[in-house]
Amino acid sequence: xxxxxxxxxxxxxxxxxxxxxxxxxxxxxxxxxxxxxxxxxxxxxxxxxxxxxxxxxxxxxxxxxxxxxxxxxxxxxxxxxxxxxxxxxxxxxxxxxxxxxxxxxxxxxxxxxxxxxxxxxxxxxxxxxxxxxxxxxxxxxxxxxxxxxxxxxxxxxxxxxxxxxxxxxxxxxxxxxxxxxxxxxxxxxxxxxxxxxxxxxxxxxxxxxxxxxxxxxxxxxxxxxxxxxxxxxxxxxxxxxxxxxxxxxxxxxxxxxxxxxxxxxxxxxxxxxxxxxxxxxxxxxxxxxxxxxxxxxxxxxxxxxxxxxxxxxxxxxxxxxxxxxxxxxxxxxxxxxxxxxxxxxxxxxxxxxxxxxxxxxxxxxxxxxxxxxxxxxxxxxxxxxxxxxxxxxxxxxxxxxxxxxxxxxxxxxxxxxxxxxxxxxxxxxxxxxxxxxxxxxxxxxxxxxxxxxxxxxxxxxxxxxxxxxxxxxxxxxxxxxxxxxxxxxxxxxxxxxxxxxxxxxxxxxxxxxxxx
Numbered sequence: 001x002x003x004x005x006x007x008x009x010x011x012x013x014x015x016x017x018x019x020x021x022x023x024x025x026x027x028x029x030x031x032x033x034x035x036x037x038x039x040x041x042x043x044x045x046x047x048x049x050x051x052x053x054x055x056x057x058x059x060x061x062x063x064x065x066x067x068x069x070x071x072x073x074x075x076x077x078x079x080x081x082x083x084x085x086x087x088x089x090x091x092x093x094x095x096x097x098x099x100x101x102x103x104x105x106x107x108x109x110x111x112x113x114x115x116x117x118x119x120x121x122x123x124x125x126x127x128x129x130x131x132x133x134x135x136x137x138x139x140x141x142x143x144x145x146x147x148x149x150x151x152x153x154x155x156x157x158x159x160x161x162x163x164x165x166x167x168x169x170x171x172x173x174x175x176x177x178x179x180x181x182x183x184x185x186x187x188x189x190x191x192x193x194x195x196x197x198x199x200x201x202x203x204x205x206x207x208x209x210x211x212x213x214x215x216x217x218x219x220x221x222x223x224x225x226x227x228x229x230x231x232x233x234x235x236x237x238x239x240x241x242x243x244x245x246x247x248x249x250x251x252x253x254x255x256x257x258x259x260x261x262x263x264x265x266x267x268x269x270x271x272x273x274x275x276x277x278x279x280x281x282x283x284x285x286x287x288x289x290x291x292x293x294x295x296x297x298x299x300x301x302x303x304x305x306x307x308x309x310x311x312x313x314x315x316x317x318x319x320x321x322x323x324x325x326x327x328x329x330x331x332x333x334x335x336x337x338x339x340x341x342x343x344x345x346x347x348x349x350x351x352x353x354x355x356x357x358x359x360x361x362x363x364x365x366x367x368x369x370x371x372x373x374x375x376x377x378x379x380x381x382x383x384x385x386x387x388x389x390x391x392x393x394x395x396x397x398x399x400x401x402x403x404x405x406x407x408x409x410x411x412x413x414x415x416x417x418x419x420x421x422x423x424x425x426x427x428x429x430x431x432x433x434x435x436x437x438x439x440x441x442x443x444x445x446x447x448x449x450x451x452x453x454x455x456x457x458x459x460x461x462x463x464x465x466x467x468x469x470x471x472x473x474x475x476x477x478x479x480x481x482x483x484x485x486x487x488x489x490x491x492x493x494x495x496x497x498x499x500x501x502x503x504x505x506x507x508x509x510x511x512x513x514x515x516x
Contacts, residue, residue: 035282036206038214041123041252041275042244044148047116052306054348055115058322059492060104063093064142066135068117070149070159074309077186078159081179082147085161089143092165103323103464105492113489121146122162126171129164140168150242152304154297155184178240180294183307191241194291200234202286203278208259210276215265224260233257243298248277311374313350313497316504319515322494323464326501328352328439329472330380330418333363336478341370347485349495353472354380354418357402364409371412376497379403379417379434387419387428395431416498416506424511436511437498439469445477455480459487465516467498
């Protein structure tokens with residue numbers, strides 16, 4: 001036994017002497033760092049947090065369409081990104097329903113004053129977009145146009161517009177458009193322009209590798225070059241590019257993406273869209289100069305710098321697309337006029353004031369503020385007589401003297417008049433030389449009706465194209481102005497000046513109760 005033990009010990013010692021020395025720093029080979037990985041799309045930005053952006057929303061239950069989009073006053077191309085989709089949705093639904101679109105409003109509690117993009121709506125399942133009353137057509141059948149703000153950094157903003165058509169049981173069409181805008185120069189940038197030439201070819205191998213890794217493959221086999229169909233599909237993916245805060249560029253690969261390497265794993269074609277992120281440094285190698293600038297702004301979280309745009313009363317409004325109404329105020333200015341101007345700023349409203357000439361000098365600062373903020377100051381005679389009872393020269397003096405006084409106080413031309421009491425005849429029109437703007441909704445605030453009754457009349461009686469008469473000298477009008485504007489917006493109205501109501505220019509003459 002001792003001999004065996006000794007022999008075994010000798011053998012062990014001999015083997016130990018022949019062993020390869022241990023490398024304490026050795027590590028097993030690691031998987032090569034991927035250039036591309038499967039991710040979630042970056043979360044969109046709350047539109048309300050972006051300075052200067054204004055939401056738009058239309059709904060029409062006759063042709064079964066609802067649309068939301070954003071605009072940026074002073075940079076019309078931001079809205080122009082969305083309008084083709086909005087108009088195409090209307091055209092398609094007119095054809096589908098046999099009805100003709102016209103601006104439509106709803107009950108005062110319809111909630112249409114909420115007009116910003118619903119954050120994340122462009123990423124929802126299509127059926128959910130149609131079914132959501134805040135996004136989709138009535139009953140979930142028709143067409144919805146929804147929006148998201150994907151970038152707002154430095155001078156760059158990106159808006160994604162998605163159009164979904166279908167019924168409660170079937171989605172028949174689903175298309176998305178994404179554009180970036182440089183607000184400094186109004187330049188429109190397609191997402192594919194963020195990439196350098198040839199980027200699609202170079203990304204092919206990375207994308208195939210990312211998808212097969214996501215499927216659990218450990219293969220490092222070379223990837224077969226893409227065929228023509230695959231390059232087209234990858235080009236479409238680049239059109240969805242969104243920069244992320246870590247410097248990655250995220251694209252969505254459409255369903256139907258295939259490659260021999262994926263087929264070998266039993267994946268004939270992807271069945272759902274797949275979002276993949278191209279991470280630095282690969283992303284930096286593949287971006288264009290424009291893309292590099294955008295990525296840098298996003299990574300640096302540069303504050304969005306909105307340019308100064310025109311006030312609401314000075315912008316172009318399509319009242320054949322939007323349901324428009326004009327709020328008009330007579331007999332001022334007064335101590336209530338400033339509060340009305342404050343409310344207009346809060347509710348994106350353009351207003352029209354028919355002011356008295358005898359008040360112009362004493363309220364010049366208020367009148368100047370009104371025109372500076374885009375509202376109109378028009379003629380309501382010097383001291384409110386019934387013009388039909390005056391001699392021609394007296395009519396000319398009432399109108400002419402008032403025009404001079406208002407122009408001096410407000411700094412803007414006077415282009416229309418409102419005859420006191422709504423009394424006019426052909427001779428008055430001839431002597432005035434201006435179109436007479438009347439009204440089709442009289443709130444009768446001058447009768448000192450209750451606030452609730454005034455609110456009911458001002459909110460529920462207007463129709464698209466209406467001109468509403470109030471007076472900025474009465475306390476009930478001053479107290480209810482915020483609720484009136486909010487109620488009209490909840491019905492779906494856009495609040496415009498009389499000039500905007502008539503397509504951007506007053507009628508050449510005559511007397512007008514509405515724009516219908």
